[in-house]
Structure formats: C-alpha cells, structure tokens
Amino acid sequence: MPAVKRVSQRLAITVAFGLVVPLLALPHAAHADDALGEESQGSEQSAEVGGDGTMSVTVGGVVFDRSKNGRGGSAGALRSSTSWAPPPCWYAPKYTPEQLQKHLEPIWEAGSTGHEWDAAQRDRYVEGKPYEDFNKDKEGEGYFWDSFVNEGFPPGWDSCEEQIFWVDRGDPPPAGIEDAVTPEVLAELAYAEIRVPGTEVMLAPAGEAKVNLPTWAWLDGAEFRPVSVTASVPVIGIEATATAVPVSLEIEPGTPDAETFPASGVCEIDDGRIGEPYARGKADRDPPCGVRYLRSSGEGTFPLRATVTWEIEWTGTGGAGGDLPDGTFGATQDVVVQEIQAINR
Numbered sequence: 001m002p003a004v005k006r007v008s009q010r011l012a013i014t015v016a017f018g019l020v021v022p023l024l025a026l027p028h029a030a031h032a033d034d035a036l037g038e039e040s041q042g043s044e045q046s047a048e049v050g051g052d053g054t055m056s057v058t059v060g061g062v063v064f065d066r067s068k069n070g071r072g073g074s075a076g077a078l079r080s081s082t083s084w085a086p087p088p089c090w091y092a093p094k095y096t097p098e099q100l101q102k103h104l105e106p107i108w109e110a111g112s113t114g115h116e117w118d119a120a121q122r123d124r125y126v127e128g129k130p131y132e133d134f135n136k137d138k139e140g141e142g143y144f145w146d147s148f149v150n151e152g153f154p155p156g157w158d159s160c161e162e163q164i165f166w167v168d169r170g171d172p173p174p175a176g177i178e179d180a181v182t183p184e185v186l187a188e189l190a191y192a193e194i195r196v197p198g199t200e201v202m203l204a205p206a207g208e209a210k211v212n213l214p215t216w217a218w219l220d221g222a223e224f225r226p227v228s229v230t231a232s233v234p235v236i237g238i239e240a241t242a243t244a245v246p247v248s249l250e251i252e253p254g255t256p257d258a259e260t261f262p263a264s265g266v267c268e269i270d271d272g273r274i275g276e277p278y279a280r281g282k283a284d285r286d287p288p289c290g291v292r293y294l295r296s297s298g299e300g301t302f303p304l305r306a307t308v309t310w311e312i313e314w315t316g317t318g319g320a321g322g323d324l325p326d327g328t329f330g331a332t333q334d335v336v337v338q339e340i341q342a343i344n345r
Contacts, residue, residue: 061092074198078327089160093143142168183316186240190231204278216287218275240316254302301334
C-alpha cells in the first residue's frame with residue numbers, strides 16, 4: 001500500500017477516536033488554515049455572509065451556497081432512490097507552489113514517512129521529475145491539485161490515490177484522473193448538501209380520524225417548493241447548482257385495514273400543490289389525497305408514513321447540466337382512529 005494511503009488512513013482513525021496528532025506529519029491532511037488565493041482550502045468549514053445575506057460554507061476546496069436550501073428543525077437530507085452516492089473523495093486545487101513547499105518540506109525534515117518516500121517526493125517536486133523547485137517559475141499560472149475526502153468517510157474515501165499534480169489555469173486535469181472536480185462532480189456534491197422540509201402532512205377533518213370516513217391529507221404549499229444548493233470552486237471559475245423539485249407524496253396508512261386515495265397511495269403534485277386542504281362541505285367527497293381507515297386504532301395509534309419524492313436536476317458552468325437520481329424524504333406520524341359513536345333514542 002502506498003505510504004500516502006497509509007498516512008491518510010491514520011488520519012481517519014485519528015478523527016474517529018478524537019486523538020490529536022501534528023498535522024504536519026500527514027502528507028494528505030487538508031489544513032484548516034490553507035488558503036488558495038482568497039479561498040479557504042481547509043478540511044474544516046468556515047462561513048462568510050455576503051452583503052446580500054447569502055451564506056457560503058467552504059469545505060474541502062469547494063464553496064457551498066446553501067441560502068436557497070430547505071430550513072427548519074424537521075428538514076433533512078434526501079435518500080437517493082437508487083444505489084447512487086456522491087463522490088467519497090475528489091481532486092481540487094489546493095496549493096500554490098509556495099504553499100506546497102511549506103506543506104511538504106516540514107514532513108521531509110521530520111522523517112516520519114521514511115527516507116525512500118521522502119526522496120521520491122523530492123525527485124517529483126524539486127528535482128524536475130516532473131516538477132522543478134515546486135514549479136515556482138509558474139507562480140500565478142496554475143495550482144497544485146490534491147485529494148479531498150468526504151467528511152463522513154463513506155466507503156471508497158481512500159480511493160483517491162493520485163499524487164499531488166499541477167494544472168495550468170484554464171486547462172482540464174490530466175486525462176484518466178477520476179473525480180477531478182468538474183461541474184458534474186460539483187453537482188453531485190451539491191446534491192448531498194440539499195435539505196428538504198419535513199413531511200408531516202395536514203390531516204382533516206380536524207381531530208381523530210373516523211372509521212370508514214375519508215381523511216384528507218395535504219402538504220403546506222408554501223414549504224414544498226423547489227430548493228437548491230450551489231457548489232463552486234472560485235479559483236478556477238466553475239460551479240454547479242443542484243435543484244430539488246417535489247413531484248409526489250406517498251401515503252402509507254400504517255395498517256392493512258385502510259384504503260388510500262388514490263388507490264396507489266401516491267399523490268402527484270398538481271398546480272404546485274400536493275393534496276388539497278379540507279373545507280366544510282367536502283365531507284361526502286373522496287379526497288384527491290388521503291386515507292380511509294376501516295377499523296379503529298383502539299387504545300393506540302396507527303403509524304402513518306408520508307414520503308415525498310423530489311426530482312433532481314442540475315446546471316453548471318459552460319452550459320453543462322442534466323438529471324441526478326430522484327431523492328426521497330419521509331417521516332412517520334401517529335394517527336388516532338375512532339369508531340363513529342351512534343346515539344340510541
């Protein structure tokens with residue numbers, strides 16, 4: 001296993017167990033105080049609020065604008081409807097020539113990575129194989145790129161094993177390097193940052209549901225509108241925005257002794273609204289979205305689950321764009337169902 005990968009794995013173990021070690025001993029550790037141009041390149045997050053109130057958070061070489069994200073205590077992350085997952089690691093600009101020198105030379109001097117590895121690194125970045133004196137003669141003409149790791153350390157987090165490499169301004173990364181940051185990679189990272197509103201549905205008539213009578217269900221239209229996150233790498237001028245649009249609500253009554261409206265249990269969005277609010281005079285109508293319980297919940301409740309499906313599309317620098325897998329977000333709420341009381345005369 002390459003020395004760099006072994007060191008990166010030690011970093012993961014250190015983070016997981018809350019230990020503290022000198023970052024200078026870690027060749028691929030992203031420093032919180034790294035700066036590339038005016039953008040933080042560290043592994044820790046830092047927030048800045050612009051004059052228009054826009055909040056941007058920088059993490060792992062990427063700046064996230066979450067100002068149009070879902071809010072509230074019940075908001076949550078989407079679950080992909082497929083096995084798709086955002087990149088566990090990626091490559092992005094991290095160092096100027098001077099910064100790379102300041103990063104590597106203390107590591108070499110410490111000798112903690114071994115003479116053989118240190119010598120190979122000096123050959124690569126100092127002795128012209130292929131970079132001479134950290135590419136200082138190209139200062140301002142490009143950046144050294146390195147890997148960044150998803151802070152959750154998902155499977156594959158250690159798969160970015162390319163050595164630090166140089167990219168001239170305006171040029172694409174070398175061919176064959178997977179997960180080098182592009183508008184599409186940024187869109188995938190933005191997808192993972194999307195938060196959507198909670199899915200507690202409004203139920204009516206108010207109070208407990210009644211056996212054999214329809215219960216109307218709907219979502220607050222003011223909350224269920226498109227949300228988006230923009231991810232960018234300002235130092236190379238690329239960005240992408242992932243937008244989630246609600247398309248349907250699935251109702252699961254929590255008992256087989258129930259009927260849903262429609263029969264599929266999936267309520268499609270209609271004119272920007274999911275379901276229809278109940279109003280007086282509708283009691284004898286079947287709701288466009290709802291449930292009819294066929295028996296009482298007794299002394300307990302039924303766990304009604306409501307899940308909203310969101311379609312994800314993205315747009316990016318240079319006219320790039322496309323679709324990403326649908327995402328879902330759901331929650332369970334307790335429903336009391338009572339028998340209709342008859343009055344005997």
